[in-house]
Amino acid sequence: MPTSIKNNQLLPDIDATDKALLRLLQNDARISITELAERVHLSATPCARRVKRLEELGIIKGYHTQTDAEKLGYPLAIFIAISMDRHTAERFAQFEARIQSFDEVISCSIVTGRSEDYLIKVRVRDMAHYEEFLLHRLNRIEGVAQVHTSFELREVFNRSVV
Incomplete structure (x- = not known):
């Protein structure tokens, strides 16, 4: 090989x-x-x-069905930048385990080059759904110090690397 x-x-x-x-x-x-x-x-x-x-070789990691979030009733796509209160392995591991449990979160990345530590992408039904997610779940994760929200106006494209 x-x-x-x-x-x-x-x-x-x-x-x-x-x-x-x-x-x-x-x-x-x-x-x-x-x-x-x-x-x-x-x-x-x-x-x-x-x-x-x-x-x-792990280049093909799996096969999946791509769905249309809007047709499933989740038209709002939101990027949320999250700052953590402490930068420890334990704090990050705890956050990552908790954030994976939320169905609304479709991606999560640790980022650099900005003051925030994580960038997540969320899909929700409407503003009330987002408010519930933000206030009653995301902000209640221990260690989340600050969030900054940006709403996606339109996804231009989304593709995988070849």
Whole structure:
């Protein structure tokens, strides 16, 4: 299995065919191996081997259904920057465990370059739902010192890395 070294990390060599497979699977994870193979000009067996290799390397982490949040009744997307009162491993671990329990939170990242420690993205039904989430759940997590809210006007695009 060929690899290359970048920033002192071993990286698997991914060729143009692997990238084409990843793009096709990102657009339609339900595509059959036969159709996938035809689109990248391989026979089914080598195509299936490549997909299995990408899975084993952890490049393909799973398959999921992409839903339309608005059609499910969650039209408001909100970015919330969160500052913690203390910067300890225990405080961060406690926050991260708690924030994962909220269904409204669709992503959470530790960030740098700003005064806040975390940036989360939340989906809610309406302003009343957001108020309940903010005042009765988020602000009650031990260690949350400050929050700054930005409402998403429109998502321009959202894609994965290939």
